[in-house]
Structure formats: C-alpha cells, structure tokens
Amino acid sequence: MSISKPIRIVAMAKYLPRQVSSTELEIKYKLPKNWSVENSGVEYRHQISTENNGIMGAKAADLALEKANMTLADIDMIISAGATYDYPIPNQASVTKAEMKDGHKYHTPSIDIDSTCLSFVVALDLSSKILDGKQYKNVLIISAETASKGLNISNWETLTLFGDAAVAAVISFDKESSSEFIKGGHRTYSEGVYDTMIEGGGVRNFFSERPYDNEFYSFKMNGKKLLRMAKDKIPEFMEWFFSDIPYTMKSTDVIIPHQASKIGLMMFKKMFDLKDSQIKETLLKYGNCIAASIPLTLCDSIENNEIKRGDLCFLSGTSAGFSIGGVLIRY
Amino acid sequence: MSISKPIRIVAMAKYLPRQVSSTELEIKYKLPKNWSVENSGVEYRHQISTENNGIMGAKAADLALEKANMTLADIDMIISAGATYDYPIPNQASVTKAEMKDGHKYHTPSIDIDSTCLSFVVALDLSSKILDGKQYKNVLIISAETASKGLNISNWETLTLFGDAAVAAVISFDKESSSEFIKGGHRTYSEGVYDTMIEGGGVRNFFSERPYDNEFYSFKMNGKKLLRMAKDKIPEFMEWFFSDIPYTMKSTDVIIPHQASKIGLMMFKKMFDLKDSQIKETLLKYGNCIAASIPLTLCDSIENNEIKRGDLCFLSGTSAGFSIGGVLIRY
Numbered sequence: 264m265s266i267s268k269p270i271r272i273v274a275m276a277k278y279l280p281r282q283v284s285s286t287e288l289e290i291k292y293k294l295p296k297n298w299s300v301e302n303s304g305v306e307y308r309h310q311i312s313t314e315n316n317g318i319m320g321a322k323a324a325d326l327a328l329e330k331a332n333m334t335l336a337d338i339d340m341i342i343s344a345g346a347t348y349d350y351p352i353p354n355q356a357s358v359t360k361a362e363m364k365d366g367h368k369y370h371t372p373s374i375d376i377d378s379t380c381l382s383f384v385v386a387l388d389l390s391s392k393i394l395d396g397k398q399y400k401n402v403l404i405i406s407a408e409t410a411s412k413g414l415n416i417s418n419w420e421t422l423t424l425f426g427d428a429a430v431a432a433v434i435s436f437d438k439e440s441s442s443e444f445i446k447g448g449h450r451t452y453s454e455g456v457y458d459t460m461i462e463g464g465g466v467r468n469f470f471s472e473r474p475y476d477n478e479f480y481s482f483k484m485n486g487k488k489l490l491r492m493a494k495d496k497i498p499e500f501m502e503w504f505f506s507d508i509p510y511t512m513k514s515t516d517v518i519i520p521h522q523a524s525k526i527g528l529m530m531f532k533k534m535f536d537l538k539d540s541q542i543k544e545t546l547l548k549y550g551n552c553i554a555a556s557i558p559l560t561l562c563d564s565i566e567n568n569e570i571k572r573g574d575l576c577f578l579s580g581t582s583a584g585f586s587i588g589g590v591l592i593r594y
Numbered sequence: 595m596s597i598s599k600p601i602r603i604v605a606m607a608k609y610l611p612r613q614v615s616s617t618e619l620e621i622k623y624k625l626p627k628n629w630s631v632e633n634s635g636v637e638y639r640h641q642i643s644t645e646n647n648g649i650m651g652a653k654a655a656d657l658a659l660e661k662a663n664m665t666l667a668d669i670d671m672i673i674s675a676g677a678t679y680d681y682p683i684p685n686q687a688s689v690t691k692a693e694m695k696d697g698h699k700y701h702t703p704s705i706d707i708d709s710t711c712l713s714f715v716v717a718l719d720l721s722s723k724i725l726d727g728k729q730y731k732n733v734l735i736i737s738a739e740t741a742s743k744g745l746n747i748s749n750w751e752t753l754t755l756f757g758d759a760a761v762a763a764v765i766s767f768d769k770e771s772s773s774e775f776i777k778g779g780h781r782t783y784s785e786g787v788y789d790t791m792i793e794g795g796g797v798r799n800f801f802s803e804r805p806y807d808n809e810f811y812s813f814k815m816n817g818k819k820l821l822r823m824a825k826d827k828i829p830e831f832m833e834w835f836f837s838d839i840p841y842t843m844k845s846t847d848v849i850i851p852h853q854a855s856k857i858g859l860m861m862f863k864k865m866f867d868l869k870d871s872q873i874k875e876t877l878l879k880y881g882n883c884i885a886a887s888i889p890l891t892l893c894d895s896i897e898n899n900e901i902k903r904g905d906l907c908f909l910s911g912t913s914a915g916f917s918i919g920g921v922l923i924r925y
Contacts, residue, residue: 315797341782346683350799351744351792352813354677354708357915361787370781373915374716377685377706385705393723398779409797413682448729450701451672456692461682464795466646466740468681470811475801482683584688584704 270391271442272594273333273401273433275562276326278319279309279549280427288423292416299423300547304525308426308550310411316349319429320407321362327403327431335365338433339399340372344386344406345554346379346583347413359405371403379459380521380582381449382406382554387434387578388447388590394436405431408553413461415481424524425482426550430558441573446508447590450500455492455585458485486524493527493581497534500587510591512577515541517570517594521580522546522556543569556580570594601722602773603925604664604732604764606893607657609650610640610880611758619754623747630754631878635856639757639881641742647680650760651738652693658734658762666696669764670730671703675717675737676885677710677914678744690736702734710790711852711913712780713737713885718765718909719778719921725767736762739884744792746812755855756813757881761889772904777839778921781831786823786916789816817855824858824912828865831918841922843908846872848901848925852911853877853887874900887911901925 285299285306300306311319320343328334343356350358356373360366378385383406390402410425463473463480473479505511512518512535520531522545532542545560552559557578564570572594579589616630616637631637642650651674659665674687681689687704691697709716714737721733741756794804794811804810836842843849843866851862853876863873876891883890888909895901903925910920 311797317798346685348796350796351794352677352710353787353791353914354710356709357782357784357787357917360782361784367784370783372716372780372917372919373709373782375706375708377708378687378704379683379685385703389720389724392726393720395723412797412800412802449703451688451691451704452701453688453692453698456684456688460684463682464801465679465681466642466743467648469743470795470801470806471743471808475805477802480801583684586688586703588703 268391268444269436269438269440269442270394270444271435271437271440273435274327274331275430275432275558275565276323276330277559277562278322278429280311280314280319281309282307283310285423292422294419298419303420303423304546305423305550306547309428311409311427316347316355316407316409317358317362320359320405320431323407323429323431324359324403324405325364327433331433333401333433335363335369335371338371338401338403340393340402342386342390342402342404343375344382344404345408346377346382347409347553359407378582378586379584380553380556380580381586381588383558384578384580384588384590385449390434391444391447394434396436396438401433401435403431403433405429406555406558408555410553413480413482415478415483418483420486421482421484424551426552428549428552428555428559430555430562432558441593443593445591445593446504448504449586449588451584451586452492452496455489458488458585459583490526490530492585494530496587504589508591510575515577516574517564517576518542519557519561519564519576519578522551522560523581524551599722599775600767600769600771600773601725601775602766602768602771604766605658605661606761606763606889606896607654607661608890608893609653609760611642611645611650612640613638614641616754623753625750629750634751634754635877636754636881637878640759642740642758647678647686647738647740648689648693651690651736651762654738654760654762655690655734655736656695658764662764664732664764666694666700666702669702669732669734671724671733673717673721673733673735674706675713675735676739677708677713678740678884690738709913709917710915711884711887712911712917712919714889715909715911715919715921716780721765722775722778725765727767727769730767732764732766734762734764736760737886737889739886741884744811744813746809746814749814751817752813752815755882757883759880759883759886759890761886761893763889774924776922776924777835779835780917780919782915782917783823783827786820789819789916790914821857821861823916825861827918835920841906846908847905848895848907849873850888850892850895850907850909853882853891854912855882
C-alpha cells in the first residue's frame with residue numbers, strides 16, 4: 264500500500280577508485296580481445312588499490328553531507344548498506360564512520376543492513392519507516408562495495424562483470440518538500456538461496472577448516488538458473504508491488520534497475536516493454552557494483568539531470584538469497 | 595522521547611547446541627582448574643558440533659512461531675540480527691529462512707541487521723518503527739551466533755568467555771495488548787572502533803593475502819580500554835536515554851544487560867546501584883553469546899516467570915564499534 268511519507272533524498276555523492284579498462288583485464292588474464300564488452304557488457308570498472316570499504320564510503324559520505332549542507336551532527340543514524348565488509352567484526356558502519364571527517368567527534372549510531380545487492384533499496388525502505396521528523400530527522404546511507412577481492416580469476420564472467428564503488432545518500436524527513444516515499448517491499452525466494460554465494464569464510468566453512476583457494480573463497484553464481492528464476496518471479500513480484508498503489512511501472516518517469524548483468528538488463532527491458540530513456544544503465548562504465556550499483560546509477564542520473572525533482576522513480580533489483588525488491592519514490 | 599507504540603513480544607524460543615563445561619575446556623587446553631569460573635565467570639557454554647547459524651536459527655524460529663501460534667505465512671519480515679554468518683554471501687537471514695520448516699513455501703523478505711552484540715536490540719528498535727499493523731503486522735527476529743569458531747586458543751579470556759546459541763522472537767503490532775515499545779536508541783563512539791575485532795577475513799585483510807593463523811583470524815578485544823570506555827560513556831548514555839521519558843533505570847522492573855563479561859556486569863550493577871533481583875544474568879551458564887546474549891537472557895527470564903506481562907524491561911549493552919544501546923519496553 265502507498266504510504267506517501269514526506270521522505271526526501273537530499274543529496275547523493277560517490278567515490279570511485281582507479282578505473283580499470285576491459286582491455287587491461289583482458290591482457291592481464293589472457294582473455295580474447297573485447298570478451299568483456301561482448302559478454303559481460305562491461306567496458307570499464309573501478310577497483311581499489313589502497314582503498315577499502317571504509318575509506319571509499321567515508322569519502323562518499325563526507326561529500327554527500329557537504330552537498331546536503333550538513334555535517335555529521337545533523338545525522339541521526341548511519342546505515343552501511345552492502346554485502347562486503349572490511350572486517351568480520353566490527354560492523355562496516357562503525358569502520359566507515361571512524362574514517363569520516365567528523366567520525367570521532369559525533370556519536371551517531373552506526374548499523375549495517377545486508378540484503379546483498381538490494382541492501383541500498385532495503386536501507387532506503389527502512390529509513391522511510393524510521394524517519395519521523397523527531398528522533399530521526401536525517402539518515403545517512405552508505406553503500407561501499409569491494410567486489411574485486413573475491414573474484415575467481417578462472418571465471419571470466421564474474422572476473423569482468425564486477426566493480427568497486429561507494430555511494431552515499433542523505434535521506435530526510437521533510438514536510439516542506441514535494442518529495443515522497445510511496446512504497447517499498449521485497450520478497451525472498453528460498454529456492455535460489457545457494458545460487459549466488461561465496462562458500463568460504465563464514466561459520467560453515469571457517470578459515471581454519473578450509474585453506475584458501477581462489478574458487479572456494481570467490482563469488483560464484485548459477486547464472487542460468489538465476490535468469491530462469493528472474494524470468495519466473497519478477498513478473499509476479501511486480502504485479503504484487505503495483506497492485507495496491509495508483510501507479511504502474513510503465514507510468515514511472517525513471518527506472519533504476521540493479522546493474523546485475525547485460526543479459527539481465529536486456530531481459531528486464533523486454534519483459535516490461537520499457538523505453539530506453541526510462542531505464543538507466545551504468546553497467547558499461549562501472550560493471551556490477553553489488554549494493555552500490557543502484558545508488559550509483561541513481562546518483563549519476565541526478566548529476567546528469569536525467570532525474571528532476573518531482574519525477575516518479577522506481578529502484579528495483581534482485582539479490583542473492585534469492586530476493587527481488589523495490590522502492591517507489593517521488594524524487 | 596517516548597513513542598509508546600503498541601508493540602508486543604508475542605513469543606520467544608531458543609536453541610542451544612551441545613553444552614561444554616569449563617572443566618572440559620580447562621582439561622583440553624591445559625588451563626588451571628576453575629580458571630574459567632574465577633576469571634571469566636563462565637561455568638558452562640554451548641558450542642556447535644554439526645550445527646551452524648542457519649540450523650540453530652531455524653530451530654529457534656520454528657519453535658517461536660509455534661509458541662506464537664503462527665506460521666511463516668503470518669510473518670512480514672525476517673531479520674537476522676547478529677555478528678557471525680554462515681557465508682559471506684548470501685546474507686544470514688536468507689540462509690536461516692531456507693532452513694526453516696516452511697522456508698521454501700513463503701517468500702518472506704529476509705534481511706540482516708548487524709550492530710555486533712547490540713544487533714538484537716537494534717533489530718527490536720527498528721522493528722518497532724517498521725511495524726504499522728498494515729504492511730508489517732509481525733516481524734521475526736533471529737539472533738544466531740557461533741562464537742566458537744573464531745576463538746584464539748592461546749587467549750584464555752576469550753576462549754572461556756564465549757558461547758554459541760540462537761534465539762528467535764516474534765514481534766507484533768498489537769493494539770489490543772497492554773505491551774508497548776517506549777524508547778530505543780544507541781550511540782557509536784569511534785574512539786573504540788578497533789578495540790574489539792576480527793582482523794582477517796574481510797576486504798582489508800582478504801583471505802588470499804593473509805594466510806590463516808589462529809590469532810589473526812580470531813576475535814580479540816582490548817579488555818582494559820573497553821572497560822574504561824564503558825565506565826566513562828555508559829553514564830552519559832543512560833543520562834541521555836532517560837532524559838526525556840518519564841522513567842528512570844532504577845524504576846524499571848527488569849534489566850537485561852548484555853552478558854559481556856563478569857567484570858563488566860559487576861561494574862554495571864555497581865554503577866547504577868541496581869538490585870540483584872532486578873538485573874538478569876546468564877553468563878555463568880551460557881557465557882557471552884554475542885548478539886544472542888540479550889535475547890537469550892530475556893527468553894530465559896520469561897520462561898522462568900521472572901518477567902510478567904506489564905513489566906517495564908530495559909534491554910541494554912555495549913558492542914564492537916564501540917557502541918552503547920538500549921530499548922525500553924513494557925513486556
């Protein structure tokens with residue numbers, strides 16, 4: 264159902280580490296020329312050198328605060344929304360906060376929300392519920408992801424697909440603005456629970472019990488099954504999502520999908536007969552940046568004036584688990 | 595500020611793996627007899643054998659649903675609230691859901707919230723904001739923690755202190771009940787960000803770059819500094835927490851503190867001059883079970899009739915990061 268709450272994305276900012284071209288990767292790992300653009304749909308991605316999630320996230324967060332004309336003193340909660348982390352303990356938000364300009368000055372509560380690739384979408388959804396204009400006036404969401412460490416070098420599909428990035432957004436309860444949060448929701452389909460995973464490095468396969476090997480400690484996905492599930496479940500999810508609100512997906516001004524893969528994006532456009540101008544893509548220049556993909560695409564669309572205040576924006580994607588989610592906002 | 599929302603803990607349940615006595619540990623690791631009880635304040639803890647977070651969490655969750663007279667069909671969101679995880683990807687909630695009796699039958703959205711030891715408290719706080727009696731009527735919070743894998747065998751303090759456990763709670767929006775959510779809040783003090791950590795196994799020290807060694811991939815804490823920070827910051831946190839609500843800590847019926855350590859619990863009681871009957875302790879029989887400690891102590895207190903409906907309960911603790919948090923509820 265529509266809640267129409269006065270929630271506004273006040274400002275967004277990104278941080279990108281070093282750009283790595285597909286040509287560079289193809290030479291380094293002995294891939295055929297143009298394999299990446301042709302198969303993964305990725306020409307450039309960014310990869311950390313001396314950075315990590317905390318450093319990238321803090322840079323994006325400090326810039327977003329500056330753009331919002333705020334300091335950390337104005338923020339009532341920091342949410343780190345992502346799948347990757349600098350340390351198993353403490354949580355990422357605490358690490359990122361400590362790297363921020365005023366991180367040691369203010370005692371802003373710092374929590375992590377993980378719904379893998381949908382983490383930003385879920386964090387935005389939950390923020391809309393937390394923000395009340397009283398205890399919570401402004402929330403800072405940070406999606407910082409380092410995909411480049413967990414890649415299997417013999418799996419060309421994932422090796423060329425993923426990128427690193429950080430994006431931050433200041434979200435406010437603002438009664439005076441025309442912005443609104445309309446609906447958020449997601450579903451987890453357990454038949455796909457183990458089709459996207461990193462096997463090693465948790466309780467089930469602890470470091471001490473499974474010596475490091477590149478494949479076992481790298482990201483892997485059952486691409487064909489995931490596409491089949493997406494084809495099967497996305498229509499029923501969208502039917503549910505738009506069933507009780509006075510909007511349709513086609514009537515939205517802008518759709519920001521997760522930049523999951525070239526074939527995934529093509530399927531999504533075809534499935535709902537969407538216009539190229541309506542759906543935003545950054546896969547070619549950034550790759551799939553896990554939870555940072557959706558906010559990164561949103562941030563770029565705002566910077567390039569492809570989204571204006573008052574536009575109806577639908578953010579949606581799939582994630583490991585297997586989940587489908589979305590939020591509908593008036594930007 | 596007090597929000598007094600009709601939020602009710604409908605049911606709780608726990609799952610405990612094999613019990614391990616301190617005598618057993620002392621013999622195995624050649625510790626002096628009674629070292630654990632005398633120093634860590636822990637006589638028994640539980641440790642997984644064939645279980646993991648997903649299996650333990652699912653057992654606790656299925657039992658909590660049964661006690662609540664519900665099935666997964668009634669649950670609008672599953673929140674896995676903890677610091678440890680079965681796999682780096684997917685998120686823990688998706689794994690735990692897949693292990694539940696009806697996990698494959700329903701598409702309940704499944705997300706993780708991580709604020710290390712405060713994860714349950716934060717999840718309860720956020721649930722109170724999410725629950726609206728419309729889109730969200732019932733939320734299932736699961737704290738399943740496996741501490742036993744990440745222990746440094748040459749650090750007797752942590753080796754004897756930690757235990758494994760899972761606890762689940764069904765939280766509902768219930769206008770008819772006398773239960774209420776009064777206030778939640780927490781603060782993150784970055785001066786303690788790296789005083790509680792597992793160094794290896796994330797982006798900063800990736801598996802491939804740092805071969806396994808017990809100390810580097812185990813939990814470590816700067817106990818003396820943490821106690822000093824707790825002594826310094828807890829009073830100011832409590833002053834803030836109770837400043838704008840018509841309650842004091844002394845006027846609460848029951849206090850459920852995080853079972854951080856023997857000396858930490860002693861300090862907390864002394865700091866606020868609390869009665870032994872008011873403050874609940876399970877450290878001796880379960881050890882410190884990370885985020886599962888607070889709900890485990892709450893669950894036992896309910897089972898043992900030490901908490902009655904209508905009682906004013908304060909759940910509070912510290913966590914890595916360094917955070918202090920709490921929620922005040924009328925049970």
